[in-house]
Amino acid sequence: MIITVTPNPALDLTWTVDRFTPGASHRAPTGSARAGGKGLNVARVLNSVNVPVLAIATAGGATGDEFLAELRTSGVPHKIVPVAAETRRSIAIVDRETGQASVLNEVGQPLTGHESEQFETSIARFSSSGDVVVFSGSLPAGYTPHRLSRLIASRKAEGCLVIVDTGGEGLIAAAQAGAHALKPNREELAEATGFSDPLDGARSLIALGARLVVVSLGEEGLTIVISASRADDINARLPEPIHGNATGAGDAVVAALAQAWSENPLLDHPEQIAARVALARRATAWSASAVLMPVAGELSPRRVELEEDVIVSMTHKENR
Template sequence: MTDVVTLTLGPALDCTTATDRVRPTRKLRCDAPRYDAGGGGINVARLLHALGTDAVALFPAGGWTGKAFEDLVRSSGTRFRVVPTSSATRQSFCVNDRGTGLQYRFVLPGAALQAAEQQACLDALTAEAVGARFVVLSGSLPPGVPPTIIADVADRTRAAGARLIVDTSGEALRSALETDAYLVKPDLEELEDLVGQALATDADQEQAARQLLASSGIAILLVSLAERGALIVTREETVRLPAFAVTPAGGSGTGDSMVAGLTHGLIDGLDIRQAVRLGMAAGAAALMTPGTALAEPALIHRLYAGRERAGRPRAAVA
């Protein structure tokens, strides 16, 4: 049975390489490229799968990039369902400059997701979400998709008897607050965008989050604060949790890892505070895991249990 359906409306085939020095005009000899299936919901489903939660990743894909994308998801062992699209899946290109240690990230535009393709995504969601506990909508919306699709996703999730978790930004995030989603997770920058001002102090952040929750239809607003931990705001309480003290080792994907850990915890029967702690452990573990490799579940559980010595980075696992 599927416990979690993740929906990634804007997947991207990520190509990463490295060169000695990024310079104009000259040909830059690069290392062999590495391809990854990118997009919030894909990462969430992969980590859920690694943690032992039955998840299915739902995404639109098309063209030769879509075929490569699908092969990458398949080889990760994650269950998935593809909604075929007429245009090719978007690509992004990342070059690591060995000389400066800087990273250059080029994001190519995605083709519009046609109205019929959007409808097919919603219908596939309805089919996959039967009996599921959670639907996780993660990542940005591709061109052509109105933010109101979040309300459609919420309707489909409710009809399936599941609860909705949303991790997105911009207008899509604003739309998510108008739904009856169970949990919405902005980070601090996204929260500041929502309220249109910088939130420098703890009190500013808490007040802004409480006001947003009060005027929204959602149950929980979870604000992730990177090395400052997280803020959980429900109708009843505001809880601030400190981050795990870790030494980053070049890892990324803290937000997606947090959402996966949190969802896994909720399915495992943890209360919201403990589930967020597990999500925070997953976020911290992602930072301790170099490159694009997934954090090891054992590391996440050690952090959560307080058994991982603070500040000890892990070696690369892939």
């Protein structure tokens, strides 16, 4: 089973316009409102390809009611922890002409001490040895990186495989807690580690304790790193960039990563090159197919043909 954990969920509101002009008034077809947040998007992707998954998140207030109502109709198995604060909203305006999305993310409200305990109790209750537990997205205000680190350690102690997709100090804390895999994008990695080179940043997270790092590089694809001292890296990209709504691209990568870890708990071992190459191909294809869809959490039917087009390269040399 794969358990996705969304500490700071949102009601995702998406509108598509023919061309978005800052400062102008726009007419748009009816938008969409979906239960979102990065962990929910990961769960939607996995559920769509028939991978057993359970999404754990919080919800509160009138926005939380709308969030929960949509989630119930989605078919994604879920466990929601009620909270007092209003669930935040995320607003995306997609420019049909350019394929670019402009996003406004509200800041999540703090959880009370009791709510944090209930949230962590639910994670412990529904995850067990052998499960893959995915922590995705930002942390709510007041939920410290240290607390995330303790939560990761507790799931590892129970025999779970832990994947983390977050930024800032939370990314560093996850590496220090020995997360099995981290999935930052280029900007998150540079901000957290101080390294402008993604490979240097990824290797610094491995040195802190992470076992595998996947770095999303946008149109340049992605890189998989398993060693702090050797350049045994796997790079994957498509021959040509895919244009569209990129808001769910990273979540699709995490979904592919979670599926790969659930199928092969030894994914980070040096000899598992073929398994990591397969992951690189699938994650790149799923990311691109997510870009082709109007909302996050969905994959285009083109994902199979895109996987066949992925270009993979490797390096085998000592890192200086």
